[in-house]
Amino acid sequence: MVDDDKSPAREVITDYxxxxxxxxxxxxxxxxxxxxxxxxxxxxxxxGTTGSHRQELMVGLFRDGHGVFNGTALKEALDLxxxxxxTEDVQPVHIRVAPGFDGATWLDLGRNDGQSVRIHPSGWDLAVPDPREVCWRRTQLTGELPLPVKDTDGKGIDLLLRLCNFATAQTECxxxxxxxxxxxxxxxxxxPFLTGPQGAGKSTGGRMLVRIIEGMSGDLxxxxxxxxxxxxxxxxxxxTALxxxxxMTPDLSDAMCCIVTGAENVKRALYTDGDVVRARYRRPMLLTGIDVGVIRPDLAERLLPLRLERPRVRRTEAELWAEYAEALPVVLGSLLDLAVKVRAAQAETPTDLRMADFAHLCAQLDAATGWGTLAAYRASLDDLNDDVIEGDLLAQTVLRHADTIEAGAAQRMTSTEWLHCLSRLYSGDDLRPLPKGWxxxxKVLSDRLKRLQPTLAARGVLIDSGRTSEGRYLEMTRAQAPPPHEAKRMF
Structure with missing residues (x-):
């Protein structure tokens, strides 16, 4: 093709x-x-294999009678x-869930016709969103969801809970x-961290929860x-379901903390010297397992333990998933109905919990249903604090020392003095060796105590630090009374 033919081809593609x-x-x-x-x-x-813009542009040109163009013309047109x-306005793209106008949110059903669910405190409905309100991005992980059923009267929630093997009503809520x-x-x-004995259906239960949001192609x-x-x-x-x-390695634990509450990843762009690629993410996660060993305190505040029990009657995989697929439109419809009620409910935001947004959602769910979800959430955090303490010998030693301090009193020492004090307390009279990782x-002690601060505070031991003219110090205070265990009193 001569040069005179390239410009018209490029212009035809650009205009189209x-x-x-x-x-x-x-x-x-x-x-x-x-x-x-x-x-x-x-x-x-x-x-990508999910269909690139270059491919849809080539198909459109061919089907509309403009012919087939070579790669050079397409590249020059796309460059332009x-x-x-x-120079156009900036607009975000979203995967699966997106904010909309007037306080609404959208759920992408992954359908070719673009139909999505608009969720608003006044109700939900099916619609194709205005492109300037919501732009969906799809990948190979974006599965198709069925059209949800309206006016289910909560039937879908009951169907879901019957299919899963949750151990208690608190776990269900x-x-x-x-x-x-x-x-x-x-x-x-x-x-959520789905735990339970072998054969409790942790993986199956995890798939069921994930597929309500990600469709039947969603998996662990x-x-x-x-x-x-x-x-x-x-x-x-x-x-993301693991x-x-x-x-749980320290690196994986830190990565999960970032994923749950949000972070940004920056790396060098391929084939460049100075350009970078930014990836911002905050995503729901789900985990399954019998036991992951020692849980770090910062991750414990971001976990939601859901205990399952072994089913009394076993069913085949084919029978179970056939019933689930049939129930999914009703389950999704009931979940949307309940989400509307929750968003319309008024509730105070608890100010003493790390995941305050989720705690507020639990309070709204309680206002809409009366289930006691916030109390169950507090109880789950209390159990996780117990797990952290049981797996951390330093935390156990600090609590032992705190028992020797009068209620309301404070004790102040340098970090080195605290290290000697706690080491002597752990070794005891028999001078047993200090454990690995002590x-x-x-400085290492100070950093460890900062990480343990929320866990110790939940047991009435406050750790603070400061500086005087003589140097830096760590202060340990025993609270007047232990924090109330509201959830445990309720159940």
Whole structure:
């Protein structure tokens, strides 16, 4: 093809693209293409297997009688379109859940026709969102959800709880609260940790919860070996579910904390010297396992233990999943009905819990149903604090020393003096050796105590630090009375 033929081809592609697609950029500078009247957007540089913009542009040109164009013409046209789009307004893209106008939120059903669910405190309905209100991004992890059933009268919640093997009513209400939290794009939710004996159906129960949000193609996966692969999986979907955890490394624990409450990952862009790629993420997580060993205090505040029990009657996989697939439209409809009631309910926000947004959601759920979800959440955190203390010899030693301090009194020493004091208390008269992982310097002790602060505070021991003219100090205070265990009194 001669040079005179290339310019008309490029212009034909550009004119067609601008007539049939809307182009915009996100905050990180990525340019997306959105077919007119359709909410799904695709990055114009994507070569993914879910359908790239280049492919849909080629198909559109061919079907509308403009012919087939070579790669050079397509590249030059897309280069020009990308440059022009960089001057357009910034608009975010969303996976599965998105905020909308007037306090509404949207749930992507993953359908080709773009139908989505608009959730508002006044009700929910099915609609194709305005492209300027919501832009969906889809990946291989975006499964299709069935059309939810309206006016179920809570039947779907009962069906779901009958299929799962939750051990108590308190566990059931926490699972429902988590599902409602997954429908909110701005609510950080703790990660459910499905535990129980062998044969309790932890993996099956986890799949059922995940597939309410991600569709029947949603599944559990093994924990990635490194943080980069974990972040890649998190960024490509909405709910990330890790199965059969038996050990929690410090790096994996820290990564999970960031995923639950939100963080940003920055890495160098491929084939460049100075450009970077930013990935912001905050996603719901779900974990399953019998026991993961010692849980770090910061992760414990972001977990939601859900205990399962062994079913009395075993069923085949085919029978179980056939019933689940049939019930899913009703389950989703009931969950949406309940989400509407919860968002319309008025409740005070608890100010003493780390995950305050989720605690407020639990309070709203209680106002709408009277279930006692907030009390169950407090009880679950109390149990996790017990697990942290049982797995940390330093925390146990600090609590032993705190018992020697009068209620309301404070004791102040340098970190090195505290290290000697606690080490002597642990070794005792028999001078038993210090355990592996025991702090070796005052600085290490200070850092460990800062991490243990929330756990110790829940047991009435307050750790503070400061500086005087003589140097830095650590102060241990025994509260006047232990914090009330409201949840345990209620059940």
């Amino acid at each position: 693209a601008q007539a049939h697609f809307r182009y915009f950029r996100t905050a990180d500078g990525t340019v997306y293409a959105q077919k007119n009247g359709h909410p799904v957007a695709r990055p114009i540089r994507s070569q 379109i990308e440059a022009l789009a960089l 926490l699972a429902v609260a988590w599902l409602i939290g997954c429908l909110g794009p701005s609510v950080p939710v703790p990660a 996966r093994r924990a990635p070996k490194d943080e980069e692969n974990l972040i890649a999986a998190v960024a490509a979907g909405w709910v 199965d059969n955890l038996s050990h 702090p070796t310097t005052g």
